[in-house]
Amino acid sequence: MLIVQKFGGTSVGDIERIRNVARRVAGYKDKGHDLVVVVSAMAGETDRLLSLAQALTPDPDPRELDVLVSTGEQVSVALLAMALKAMGYPAKSYLGHQVQIHTDSLFGRARIVGIDTQRLQADLARGEVVIVAGFQGVTEAGDITTLGRGGSDTTAVALAAALKADLCEIFTDVEGVFTADPHIVSNARKIPRVSYEEMLELASLGAKVLEIRSVGFAMRYGVPLHVRSSFSEEPGTMVVEEDEEMEKVLVSGVTYNRNEARITLYRVPDRPGIAAKLFGALSESGIVVDMILQNVKRDGAYTDLTFTVPRTDYSRAMEIVRQVAEEIGAEGVSGETEIAKVSIVGVGMRTQPGVASKMFETLARYGINIMMISTSEIKISCVIEEKFTELAVRALHDAFGLGEDSHPREEGL
């Protein structure tokens, strides 16, 4: 099998852990697999580099910042290749510009536009373990780019797609994808198999196991993902194409996100173009709006407009909104940061009714007020007061039977 493996920063956090990764990779090699290994910077290294830049200037040049932080992964690939060679395994490190991993030139959040595989394939044919620096690429002009936080997952999946690998294993510091955050829900279970779509929703709703872009890539190219712990031999979670077994499960997981803030404009004149004006102004400032709710009043001429933004953008967003509110003649603006978004995700929702009402009933039973609701085919999100987050997650996890051992998803495997 050709396997692409990715080890995160914690997995290569010190010399002893790098040696462990080398041993693990060697074990796969002994079984006859062809291996491409993607590594992140050693835990803490990227932050150390960023703080050097910050000490110099609050607003470092993006091109140079990528030259700086890409050294983190460069150190990791060199050390891992050394470790493998010292153990007698042929290995060779590659940087983004050596592969080459072509990207656009959006420094700090570049997108992969293509990958050359000739050199890697030649090395693989010779039996070498190919070790690739995650998180980095190169522009057409030869400039170094980085893919943004979590970009090493994307590197791994993109390489797996380009090389038509049989499997992409993401080794991380958690055991896999769980039905809920195990720090909050003591009987949360590891999900053995989950569909790409569910994983996309879980990732975008707050589960930190996989970078969302990498899931999208995997889905588009049909790369089977295996998310698992680098500190244990236990299987983790397979992220694969949806199948019938999955549809039998109403809800796969409960997730939450405390990083949003809510803004409301009161009595906005209900005219065409008002929403475009407001959200256009926010988007121009690079603020991404998540949920939007518009309540048309009985009298028809006015409406209340509520939406959420990332909490880190809250003050900037409020400034912009106040200005726009004045221009369009809204009555007032209010904002709130102490909110949380609680979501349930599952492909089973598509075919089985009653999931939404069960969610609302459950929250109501615990006296939790729902401030906003947003749904998609396979997820339902509710904005609630932040202080109820843990309570809501536990209640929903129980209500949908996710903690029970008799849960059908687990039986199916």
Added chain:
Amino acid sequence: MLIVQKFGGTSVGDIERIRNVARRVAGYKDKGHDLVVVVSAMAGETDRLLSLAQALTPDPDPRELDVLVSTGEQVSVALLAMALKAMGYPAKSYLGHQVQIHTDSLFGRARIVGIDTQRLQADLARGEVVIVAGFQGVTEAGDITTLGRGGSDTTAVALAAALKADLCEIFTDVEGVFTADPHIVSNARKIPRVSYEEMLELASLGAKVLEIRSVGFAMRYGVPLHVRSSFSEEPGTMVVEEDEEMEKVLVSGVTYNRNEARITLYRVPDRPGIAAKLFGALSESGIVVDMILQNVKRDGAYTDLTFTVPRTDYSRAMEIVRQVAEEIGAEGVSGETEIAKVSIVGVGMRTQPGVASKMFETLARYGINIMMISTSEIKISCVIEEKFTELAVRALHDAFGLGEDSHPREEGL
């Protein structure tokens, strides 16, 4: 003027010093100069990286070691470019493979075989300060190489040669080239001008101011060098073509080297091929022999053979020599590590006689026994007992009037 400047590891040792370098570079830019700035890794960084590799394996793969240590310069160029841009000066960093600085593939001690200047020249034409990572290059296959310790000097001089720069300034943590080590000789003077050849001898004999390869490069391509302190505005030492003024000076400097050891073979049969056998065996083991002395005995059939090797190679060399001694039927082998080589250097020696005898007389006057002598056109070296090093250096510095204010070299400027 097009100036190539090189700042060593101490000069960019922390964020504040990087800011100082940026200010200094900006000052040159304000005066209308075109600038290419070569930087080393922040002081201590290369050693930190090497110790990571050492913690992993005592014998790290050379290719991967270069991938690892080259990150040191990468961090420096990114930070310096950020600092300049934050001050409003257009600047752009380049790594070895971006320039490109082509080298052979001797990892860890690669030689520059060519430099592409198109991209740099285009940037310079646009008014950008071009910042280049020292010490690194790229092979034809795209592998990262390093030039060995002190390689950033070579990068700077090679860039100056390739770009036909008007001047190459080497900023370092000393004020320039001195008539002797100021730690030993309190009235040592900074030499305002020295010839390439003298500098080559001084560098190879122990003066640590400039990397010897870079001096050779500068001589071959006629690049004027200015060695000066990065912590002061004072002019340092110009290293240039020899001129008449220089010939008036008998001796430019006194230097010493305590890193050698002496080995003697007694009563070696005086047959052709014996020396070839011995020095061939040493050279095959990568041991570089410096001075060689052969005393043919009166009886003609035997000879004593004495030579020096780097002290770090002493035990290995002794092993080899003992073996060869047995094979060729030498009577015995003795070795000594507590020796020092004291040298005087000056282009004036070529035309003015009596320098050697003055050196020997001086050492004799202080009761210092000379164990070996080696001369070239512009230098004389004596091997003495190590404990006399400081005494010998001071005595010679005095004897040749190097500490006097009336020294002709200084008057000539």
